[in-house]
Amino acid sequence: MTDGNIEKLAELFPAVITESVDDDGNVKMTVDFDLLRQELSDHLVEGPQERYRLDWPGKRAAAFTANAPIAKTLRPVREVSVDFDTTKNLFIEGDNLDVLKLLQESYLGKVKLIYIDPPYNTGSDRFVYEDDFAEEADEYLRRSGQLNDLGERVRANIESSGRFHSDWLSMMYPRLTLARNLLASDGVIFVSIGDAEAAALKHVLDEVMGASNFVATVIWQKVYSPMNSATQFASVHDYIHVYARNASDWTSNLLPRTAEQDAAYKNVDNDPRGSWKAADATAAAGHATPSQFYELVTPAGNRFTPPPGRAWLYTEPRYQEMLADRRVWFGADGNGRPAIKRxxxxxxxxxxxxxxxxxxxxxxxxxxxxxxxxxxxxxxxDTVFDTPKPTQLVRRMLALATSASSEDIVMDFFGGSGTTADAVLQQNAEDGGNRRFILVQLPDDGDGRKKGIPDVARERIRSAGHAVVEAAGLTGRGNDVGFRALKVDSSNMIDVLRKPDDTAQLLLDELEGSVKADRTNEDLLFQVLLDWGLELTMPITVERIHEHEVHVVEDGAVIACFDDSVSAEVILDIAKREPIRAVFRDSGFASDAARINAEQVFREISPATDVKAI
Incomplete structure (x- = not known):
C-alpha cells in the first residue's frame, strides 16, 4: 500500500522521489519530504494556523495506532468452523484493530460493502474496546488543558463527557482508516450511529473517507412502539452514514418496485403494449421553445392551450406522431384534456x-x-442483546451495494450477534447470489453461565445456514452456508533475539527452532497466507508425499511442507508441480547447504516458483 502511494506521488511530483538504503542494505524508493514541502509550499497549513478540522485529545495517538505494526497472526479453529475446507466465508475472533491490520495485504481493495454497528458512546467509564490510547480522567483533563502540570484546575467547570467523546473517537479513527484501505474502488461503507456521536462521526468520516465521497445519511425508524415515559422527546430513529470509496465510481442499485407503484398502471383501452399510466402532457415553461406553445386540437374537435406558466411537452409535429401511435389519452369519453400514456x-x-x-x-x-x-x-x-439490527436492514444495504453474481465481499468488523452474516446467507438464498462475508468479533468467553458473544454469533450463523438449506431443499446443496473460523493470537515465531550474556550454553538447544511449540503446521500455513497477501478462504488440501505432510493451497498457489525433516524426494516432487509459491520450515533442513540445494532444485525445475523458508 505504501509503495502504491509513493508511485502516485512520483506521477504527481517526480522531482521529490529519490533512493535510499534500508537496514538490510537494499536500495528502495523514498520521498524527499523537504522537496515535497517546496512543491506544496503555498498550500501548507502548519502549527497554530487556524484550519477546518475535528480535533480531540488523543487524536495524534489514534492516527499513530492505525500505522503501528503488530506481531500477531491468525490461527485457524477447525472445531468451531463449518465446511472449513470449502467455504469462502470468514469468522474472526479478536480485536478488530488487530484484524484490520492483519487483513491489509490479503484484502486490500477487495471489499465491496462494509457495514458496522459500533458500540454507541453512552458516556460511561465502561468501554469495550480498551485501546492503549483510552485515557483516564486526570490524563484527559491534563491533555485537554483543564489541569496544569501541577494537577491544578485551570478551568472552573471540569468537563466529564469530553473524555468519553475523545475515547470513542480515538477508538473509531484508526479502525475507519484501516477499513478504508480494504474497500474496493466501487465499494461503500454504511455506519450505524445514534444521536450522541452522529455529528462527530460524520466529521471523522469526512476526514478519513473524504468529504466528496459522502453519499447520504439515512434515517432508520427503529422503534415500533415509542416509549411514552420520555420527558422530552421519544427517540425512534438511528442514523446510518453512507460513504463511497470513490463516489464517482459508485452507483446505487435500484430497489424493486412496490406493488403500490405497479398498481397505478392499468390498461383501460386494451393497448397491446400493456399497462400504462396517464402522465401530464405539459412541462414548465421556463426552458420551453416557442414551438411548444400552440393550440392543440383533439380528434373530437376540442381545442386546448397550455395553462399559464406551462408549455406542451412536445412540439406539434411530435404530438401528431404520438397521436398516431395511440400514446395520447383523452379520457374514457374522448373529450378530456390530453395526457401522455407512460x-x-x-x-x-x-x-x-x-x-x-x-x-x-x-x-x-x-x-x-x-x-x-x-x-x-x-x-x-442469558441477556439477549439490547440493540441488535434486523436482517432486513442489512439486506437493504446488500440490495443497494452488491451484486448477486460477483462474489462480492461483505465485511462487518463489529460483528455482534452475527446479523450481517445471517443477512448475507438469506440474500444469497433468495437471489442465487455468491456473496461472501467476513465477520470480526471481540473475544468474550461469557461468565460461565452466559454465552459469550462470539459463541452466540457462530450459533446464529450455523442456524441460519441450516434454515437456508432446509428452505431450499435439494437445491440448497450448492449454497455456501459455512465459515472458516480464525482467531487472533501472538506470532507463531519465537522471539530468539537475545544478548550473548543472556544466553546460557545449556539453553542453546532450546533456541534452535524458530516456531513456538504449540503451533501446528496449519497455523504456519495461515501465517504464510497473510505474509504473501493471499485470501484466507483459498481451498486447502492435505496430501502425503513421501511420508511428508504437504499442504496444497488452491491447486498450487502455495505448496507447503512444514515437517521437521524435509527429504530431497519431497522437494523434488513439489518442484515438479511448479507451484507459484513453495514454503518450508527453516529447521526442516539439516544444514544451510541442504536449504541452498533445495533452492537450486527449484531454480532448475521451476524457476518461476517463489521459495521461502520460515
Whole structure:
C-alpha cells in the first residue's frame, strides 16, 4: 500500500522521489519530504494556523495506532468452523484493530460493502474496546488543558463527557482508516450511529473517507412502539452514514418496485403494449421553445392551450406522431384534456432509495430480537442483546451495494450477534447470489453461565445456514452456508533475539527452532497466507508425499511442507508441480547447504516458483 502511494506521488511530483538504503542494505524508493514541502509550499497549513478540522485529545495517538505494526497472526479453529475446507466465508475472533491490520495485504481493495454497528458512546467509564490510547480522567483533563502540570484546575467547570467523546473517537479513527484501505474502488461503507456521536462521526468520516465521497445519511425508524415515559422527546430513529470509496465510481442499485407503484398502471383501452399510466402532457415553461406553445386540437374537435406558466411537452409535429401511435389519452369519453400514456414496460424497472427507511420496509429492533431468539437457544439467565439490527436492514444495504453474481465481499468488523452474516446467507438464498462475508468479533468467553458473544454469533450463523438449506431443499446443496473460523493470537515465531550474556550454553538447544511449540503446521500455513497477501478462504488440501505432510493451497498457489525433516524426494516432487509459491520450515533442513540445494532444485525445475523458508 505504501509503495502504491509513493508511485502516485512520483506521477504527481517526480522531482521529490529519490533512493535510499534500508537496514538490510537494499536500495528502495523514498520521498524527499523537504522537496515535497517546496512543491506544496503555498498550500501548507502548519502549527497554530487556524484550519477546518475535528480535533480531540488523543487524536495524534489514534492516527499513530492505525500505522503501528503488530506481531500477531491468525490461527485457524477447525472445531468451531463449518465446511472449513470449502467455504469462502470468514469468522474472526479478536480485536478488530488487530484484524484490520492483519487483513491489509490479503484484502486490500477487495471489499465491496462494509457495514458496522459500533458500540454507541453512552458516556460511561465502561468501554469495550480498551485501546492503549483510552485515557483516564486526570490524563484527559491534563491533555485537554483543564489541569496544569501541577494537577491544578485551570478551568472552573471540569468537563466529564469530553473524555468519553475523545475515547470513542480515538477508538473509531484508526479502525475507519484501516477499513478504508480494504474497500474496493466501487465499494461503500454504511455506519450505524445514534444521536450522541452522529455529528462527530460524520466529521471523522469526512476526514478519513473524504468529504466528496459522502453519499447520504439515512434515517432508520427503529422503534415500533415509542416509549411514552420520555420527558422530552421519544427517540425512534438511528442514523446510518453512507460513504463511497470513490463516489464517482459508485452507483446505487435500484430497489424493486412496490406493488403500490405497479398498481397505478392499468390498461383501460386494451393497448397491446400493456399497462400504462396517464402522465401530464405539459412541462414548465421556463426552458420551453416557442414551438411548444400552440393550440392543440383533439380528434373530437376540442381545442386546448397550455395553462399559464406551462408549455406542451412536445412540439406539434411530435404530438401528431404520438397521436398516431395511440400514446395520447383523452379520457374514457374522448373529450378530456390530453395526457401522455407512460407504459409500465418503459419506466425505470426499480426505484431509487430514499434517505428515510421506515420499519415497515426494513424492520425494527423488536423484529431483530425475535430473529435472534429464533436462531439462538438462549438460557433463561442469558441477556439477549439490547440493540441488535434486523436482517432486513442489512439486506437493504446488500440490495443497494452488491451484486448477486460477483462474489462480492461483505465485511462487518463489529460483528455482534452475527446479523450481517445471517443477512448475507438469506440474500444469497433468495437471489442465487455468491456473496461472501467476513465477520470480526471481540473475544468474550461469557461468565460461565452466559454465552459469550462470539459463541452466540457462530450459533446464529450455523442456524441460519441450516434454515437456508432446509428452505431450499435439494437445491440448497450448492449454497455456501459455512465459515472458516480464525482467531487472533501472538506470532507463531519465537522471539530468539537475545544478548550473548543472556544466553546460557545449556539453553542453546532450546533456541534452535524458530516456531513456538504449540503451533501446528496449519497455523504456519495461515501465517504464510497473510505474509504473501493471499485470501484466507483459498481451498486447502492435505496430501502425503513421501511420508511428508504437504499442504496444497488452491491447486498450487502455495505448496507447503512444514515437517521437521524435509527429504530431497519431497522437494523434488513439489518442484515438479511448479507451484507459484513453495514454503518450508527453516529447521526442516539439516544444514544451510541442504536449504541452498533445495533452492537450486527449484531454480532448475521451476524457476518461476517463489521459495521461502520460515
Amino acid at each position: 407504459f409500465l414496460t418503459e419506466v425505470k424497472q426499480g426505484r431509487v432509495a430514499q434517505t428515510f427507511w421506515p420499519y415497515s420496509e426494513v424492520g425494527h429492533t423488536q423484529d431483530a430480537k425475535k430473529e435472534l431468539l429464533a436462531r439462538v437457544d438462549f438460557a433463561e439467565d
